[in-house]
Amino acid sequence: MTHKIRAAFGMSRKLNRSFTVSFMLFALLALFGSFMVLPLVYAVNNAFKPLDELFIFPPRFWVNNPTTENFADLINLMGNSWVPLSRYIANTLLITLLGTAGHILLASAAAYPLAKYRFPGSKILFTIVVLSLMFSPHVTAIPNYMVMSGLGWINTHASIIVPSLAFSLGLFLMKQFMEQIPDALLEAAKIDGANEYRIFWSIVMPNVKPAWLTLMILQFPALWGTDGGSFIYSENLKTLHYALGQITQGGIARAGVGAAVALLLMIVPITLFVISQSSVMQTMATSGMKE
Amino acid sequence: MQADTTKPSAVSAAAERRESRWSVLAKELHRSRHLYVLMAPFMLIFFLFTVIPVGISLALSFFHFNMLEMPRFVGWQNYSRLFLNDDVFLIALKNTLLFAVITGPVSYIACFLFAWIINELSPKVRAVMTLVFYAPSISGNVFFIWLIIFSGDSYGYMNGFLMRLGVTLEPIQWLSNEKYVLAIVIIVQLWLSLGTSFLAFIAGLQTIDRSLVEASAVDGIKNRWQELWYITLPSMRPQLMFGAVMQITSAFAVADISIALAGFPSVNYAAHTVVTHLMDYGTIRFEMGYASAIATVLFGLMLGTNMLTQKMLRKIGE
Numbered sequence: 127m128t129h130k131i132r133a134a135f136g137m138s139r140k141l142n143r144s145f146t147v148s149f150m151l152f153a154l155l156a157l158f159g160s161f162m163v164l165p166l167v168y169a170v171n172n173a174f175k176p177l178d179e180l181f182i183f184p185p186r187f188w189v190n191n192p193t194t195e196n197f198a199d200l201i202n203l204m205g206n207s208w209v210p211l212s213r214y215i216a217n218t219l220l221i222t223l224l225g226t227a228g229h230i231l232l233a234s235a236a237a238y239p240l241a242k243y244r245f246p247g248s249k250i251l252f253t254i255v256v257l258s259l260m261f262s263p264h265v266t267a268i269p270n271y272m273v274m275s276g277l278g279w280i281n282t283h284a285s286i287i288v289p290s291l292a293f294s295l296g297l298f299l300m301k302q303f304m305e306q307i308p309d310a311l312l313e314a315a316k317i318d319g320a321n322e323y324r325i326f327w328s329i330v331m332p333n334v335k336p337a338w339l340t341l342m343i344l345q346f347p348a349l350w351g352t353d354g355g356s357f358i359y360s361e362n363l364k365t366l367h368y369a370l371g372q373i374t375q376g377g378i379a380r381a382g383v384g385a386a387v388a389l390l391l392m393i394v395p396i397t398l399f400v401i402s403q404s405s406v407m408q409t410m411a412t413s414g415m416k417e
Numbered sequence: 418m419q420a421d422t423t424k425p426s427a428v429s430a431a432a433e434r435r436e437s438r439w440s441v442l443a444k445e446l447h448r449s450r451h452l453y454v455l456m457a458p459f460m461l462i463f464f465l466f467t468v469i470p471v472g473i474s475l476a477l478s479f480f481h482f483n484m485l486e487m488p489r490f491v492g493w494q495n496y497s498r499l500f501l502n503d504d505v506f507l508i509a510l511k512n513t514l515l516f517a518v519i520t521g522p523v524s525y526i527a528c529f530l531f532a533w534i535i536n537e538l539s540p541k542v543r544a545v546m547t548l549v550f551y552a553p554s555i556s557g558n559v560f561f562i563w564l565i566i567f568s569g570d571s572y573g574y575m576n577g578f579l580m581r582l583g584v585t586l587e588p589i590q591w592l593s594n595e596k597y598v599l600a601i602v603i604i605v606q607l608w609l610s611l612g613t614s615f616l617a618f619i620a621g622l623q624t625i626d627r628s629l630v631e632a633s634a635v636d637g638i639k640n641r642w643q644e645l646w647y648i649t650l651p652s653m654r655p656q657l658m659f660g661a662v663m664q665i666t667s668a669f670a671v672a673d674i675s676i677a678l679a680g681f682p683s684v685n686y687a688a689h690t691v692v693t694h695l696m697d698y699g700t701i702r703f704e705m706g707y708a709s710a711i712a713t714v715l716f717g718l719m720l721g722t723n724m725l726t727q728k729m730l731r732k733i734g735e
Contacts, residue, residue, distance in 0.1 A: 143641060148537070155534045155546065158527075162608065163549045168574070169562045185577040236459035239452035246445050251460065257468050259662050260723040262670035264692045265716045268699045268708050269477070271469035292462035295613070322451035344613065347555040356700055384561075392556035396548075399555055403544055410613075410620035414655020415662070415727075 133311070169392065173197075174384035180381050196386035201384060203373065209361050218366040221283055222349040225290040230341045233296040234304075234334065238326050240297075241304035242312065256415070258294040274357060285357035290349060296341040302331065302412045305336040320374070336405035343406055347395040367391065425559055446699050471716065477709035484703050495710035499619065506711070507644045508686045509694040512599065513669060516690065517722070519603055521668035524610035530662060532618035532646070547619060563605050567591040567678070595687040598679045605671035605674050610667065614660030621656030625649060654730065661726045672696065691715050 172180065174192040204211030239245065240252050263270075270289070271280075279285040307330060315325045353368040370387040373380050399406070446453075478495055479481035480488040499506050535546045555558075566574045569590040576588040590598050629648055638644050650657070672692035675681075681686035682697070691711060 143537075147641065151534045151537075155531060155635060158531065159546060159549050162553055162611070164558060165562045165566065165608070166552055166559075169559060172562075172565070176701045184604070185574050187574075194708050231458060232459040232462070239449075239456055243449065243452055245449035245452055246442055254465075254468060258463075259718070260666060261471075261716050261719040262666055262671055262692075263467075264672065264695060265719070266470035266474060267695070268468060268705055268712060269473035270466055271699075272473070273465060273470065288462060289466040294467065297463075310465060314635045322455065323678070326455060343555070383564075388559045388562060392552075393703040395555040396552050399551065400548060403547065406616060407547075407620045407623070410616045411624045413613075413617040413659050414621065414653075415658040 145240060146225050156355055166392065169385065169388050173389035175382070175385070177382055180385070190195055190329075196382040197201050197417035200373075200383045200386045203380075204369070209364075209369075211347055213362055214364060214366045214369040217283070218350065218352075221286050221352065221365065222346060225287045225349045226342055226345045228287065228291045229293055229345050232291050233293070233300050233341060234331060234338075235326065237297050237300035237304050238330050241301045242307070242309070255294050255297055255301075259298060271356065279357070281358055281360055281363065283358075283363065285410070286349070286354065287351055290345065293345060295344060297415055299409060300334065303334055303340075303409050306412060307333050338410040339405040340409035343395075343399055346398060349393065350395055425437075435573075449646045466592075474709045474712045474716070477706055478713045479707040480709075482706040482709075484705060488706065491706070495707050496714075498707070499714065505686055505689065506672045506691075506694055509689045509691050511522055511713075512687075512689055513671065513691040513718075515599070516603065516606065517665070517668040517718075520610060520671070521665055524607055524668065525614070525664040527607070528611055528615040528664065529618050529657070532615055532622055533649070535619060536622040543619075547616070550611045551615060554609050554615075559676055560605050560609060561677060562602070563608075564592075567601055567666055569593065577635060591630050591685050592678055592680075596683050598683060598687045602671070602675050602678055605678060606671055608666075609674070610664065612667075613665065614656075614663040617656045617660050620655070621653045622649070637678045658727055662723055665723050665726060666719055669715065669722070690716070 142378060168187060170190045173196055174194070175189045176191060176193045176195055179186065179190060201211065204214075206346065217307075240248055240255075274280050274285050279288070312325055315329050320328070351367050352365055353371060354364050358364060370384075370391060373383050373387055476572075477488070479490060479492060481491045481494075482488040531550055535550070536542050541588060568574075568576065569592060570576065570588050573588065573591070575591065576585075579585045580588070589597070591601060627650070629652070632645060632646065633648050638647060670692055671690050673692060675683065675690055677686040681693060683689055691714065695708055695711040695715065698704045698711060702708075
């Protein structure tokens with residue numbers, strides 16, 4: 127009997143495992159797993175609920191007569207607005223794609239020397255990077271505004287994209303991952319006459335593909351969900367998330383559209399994670415902080 | 418007397434050594450020039466938007482500055498006002514510490530506990546459960562789902578549920594009642610907190626040498642709890658330290674969720690935090706010097722707690 131249950135949970139027989147404790151731990155996992163996933167399932171259901179089901183009392187969890195009405199309403203609403211929906215989507219895509227690709231490139235270029243060489247300043251630079259993980263960007267928000275305004279970047283997409291390129295967690299993870307590239311590989315390339323740039327581009331970069339995806343999965347959701355912060359105020363430069371925020375502020379009349387929007391916002395990063403999960407886990411194995 | 422005679426030669430030797438050290442450094446710099454070029458773009462942006470701003474913020478916290486007039490040096494005045502004359506800051510500080518003390522350790526333990534249980538599953542189930550726990554933290558600010566759940570009218574899911582059960586007859590104003598709002602922000606914060614460290618823990622658990630576990634069974638490790646304490650935790654120390662940094666930093670940075678759920682400002686400042694206080698003075702009142710003092714306090718809190726925790730975690734399994 128216990129064998130059957132073990133198989134159902136995908137548990138192999140391991141050392142030091144009592145069945146009762148395993149069962150209790152998995153019950154705990156299932157309980158909290160539901161707590162994690164139910165709001166998301168609820169959001170998916172809401173997006174397909176017709177208006178009368180959204181406001182039924184008592185509220186229902188599952189949708190009865192699924193409809194795509196909310197999505198049609200969303201497109202309608204945004205088509206009639208002053209700035210078309212496509213504009214918000216284009217802005218978000220521009221910020222997200224440039225910011226993510228640029229971050230991966232810059233962080234990898236900076237991580238390679240730190241991972242593979244000791245040179246004047248390498249230790250202190252890495253220490254500063256680790257220290258920067260220990261406080262949130264809120265700390266520097268005010269000077270950042272002044273720097274932006276000094277550069278004349280207020281109300282441009284550069285104000286969102288450029289700072290995100292130097293996201294220090296990405297550099298940290300990339301550096302830790304690069305350390306496991308065998309030195310012999312780099313030495314061989316050097317003997318063949320390749321310079322540092324060539325080694326970085328054609329040897330190191332192809333070897334850290336899993337880490338690219340990890341940096342992507344950390345950077346993408348943050349940029350995808352940006353509302354432009356305090357830097358962007360022109361309507362035609364604003365992002366999808368900002369537009370969606372405006373819609374949900376429309377209150378009860380917009381509840382259906384709001385639910386559709388919530389689904390749109392969450393589905394993209396989650397899909398990306400599903401695709402890249404195994405690469406991400408490979409990178410995370412090297413994420414530790416050494417003493 | 419003797420000291421006097423030896424001095425000049427010592428000085429010249431030191432000078433010589435310094436000179437040669439400079440030439441060695443110059444040589445090293447020259448040899449590494451390509452490395453500096455590779456790092457330059459990232460480091461330039463990193464220093465411009467992260468490192469230098471910390472310095473500016475520190476300096477600015479000793480000035481009165483409103484973006485219009487020239488900054489005026491005021492010494493410790495901003496700090497004394499913060500701790501002695503600003504009751505709202507003290508509420509914000511109390512809330513932030515409360516958030517940090519609860520969500521920091523709870524989310525850290527949750528990250529590890531669930532990673533540890535998930536690690537026992539077969540690869541396919543493991544991938545699904547990882548997604549289930551990780552999804553909220555990357556689902557792009559959809560925490561406004563919780564607004565619907567805790568909506569103050571009877572259409573809110575929580576109210577509807579409680580009213581159907583007969584626990585309450587009237588809908589509860591969850592988000593505008595001081596009694597509940599802080600707890601709700603904490604729950605949602607926890608829901609969102611199984612992020613990067615959770616992934617790092619799962620990945621770290623998978624790299625633990627199985628032969629170590631098998632050897633330990635021979636050495637008399639009897640159950641999973643002993644295995645956890647004597648094998649698993651010490652093997653994962655680097656990931657545990659990394660995860661601690663991630664969780665602590667985000668535990669002190671609560672703001673977006675508080676604003677989204679409780680409003681800004683929240684009722685009677687019940688969900689006001691150091692970060693929302695910083696936003697208030699920095700982006701609404703334009704008291705940049707004062708806001709910088711708040712930012713500096715926040716910086717100190719985050720860095721201090723992180724350093725202390727790193728010291729403690731080094732002791733695991735010792």
